[in-house]
Amino acid sequence: MSSLTVRGLEAGYGGVPVLWGLDVDLLDGALTTLVGSNGSGKTTFLRSVMGLIRPWRGSVVLDGLDVTRLSAHEKADLGLVLVPEGRQLFTTMTVLENLEMGATVRRARPLMRATMDEVFAMFPRLAERRGQQALTLSGGEQQMLAIARGLMAKPKILLLDEPSLGLSPRVTMEMFTAIRALRRAGLTIVLVEQNVQLSLAIADHAYVLAHGRVELSGPAREVRELPAVRAAYLGAAE
């Protein structure tokens, strides 16, 4: 069982608030999506949950343990793993080395070989390019590597920030197929996306953020049908 409970999360940059008190609950084994326009606070939410930026107020509770003040590497150790926006690969290192670095935490290290076989089965192109520097991969391959590197850490909860950013429609579909497969395998996932239509289509639960607040939340299939959501994010005619 893995659960994440976020209460009253406030955070910002240099005194300017971005999040105004967010409450988010993740269901075990479910795919939860956070959607919202640019600047609604999705990435800030993920970064402050991870501890990359220090939350001003509020709490982050992982499996009953208050982890609000822990640093990112300590949270990774507890199974909370973020695949960051813009991939942030170790570009000067090879595909293999990136994956090896993914398996840093105690839990994942002894399982490295087996996990590597799994991610290579999932993304065969990475296996072909294992000796190449991450810098030389295509955008799609880089995103695959970013997700694969995150999976190497054997996450209990995987946070994905804009995995379709800058990808062609075909590669985006590949990426969503992979995410869906992970969900089916029982992984608890948080998906932050600008592609609202696709993420609502594969998610179990959805939060709609606006101006650093949760505007509405509910089962994804219900959120998808709300007129306000259809008008604002899905391009439906008024």
Next chain:
Amino acid sequence: MNLGALLPSAIDGLLLGFVYGLAAMGLTLIFGVTRVVNLAHGQMIAMGMFVVLAVASGAGLNPYVGVLLAAVVGLAAGVVIYVVAVDRVINAPELTTLLATFAVNLIIIGTATTLLTTSPRAVDVDMGALRSGGVTVLGTHLVAVVIAVAAAGALYAFLFRTRLGKSIRAVAADRAAAELMGINSRRMLALAFGLGTALAMTAGALLATLFSFNVLSGGTYETKSFVIVVLGGLGNPTGALIGGLIIGLLEGVTAVVIPVSWVPVIEYAVFVLILLVRPRGLLGSRQ
């Protein structure tokens, strides 16, 4: 001008270049991983010299034991400097970290000058000499090259073959991403600072087997390290080694052609020229 002296002087300079390169590798490693320009670098080179002095003249042991000890002391000293002076300002703007290491530099200079005085010192090492044709190469210089190359090789093996070394490279590539993968980035920054300082003190220890020195000798070598690091590309250890050879050779050749006191002028001229023409260094690191 004595052209007959050109070859031996050039060879001497080239050999010395390995040691310069080793020192510069330390500076560039610290910068590449932590993004801190370590202004205590020269002083740590000088401290390496005094470790050899203490071991050889103080304890009466083989000076090369001192070289090994300098590396170990350097690793520990670098970690301590990072934890005490650098860690608290690691996310601050560059000027702040620059001033932090400058403060460390002044503290060490002040303490060392008081305790050790500025009188000149020398460690007597005789490793024989190699003669071929008109060229004589001192054994100490050859041993210094072997040790410098071995230390550089060990660093590379560590960075590319071990998990810990790869973690340091991961932090250098993207510190936030390394944290997200569970790497304790501050520990890696401290280790990188330790390794860089170990290289500086090892280089200083080797220089002590070649020349006389005093507490303030680090400054000259620090200047050379900066020129070399810029020449080889900031944050690029291979570039630093090659840059070291170039500066060593340049020094050897110019010393024959013009008075030795002009050597720093030439070096600074190269420094400015590189900054103007190829600000990313001759090897041009990728970022």
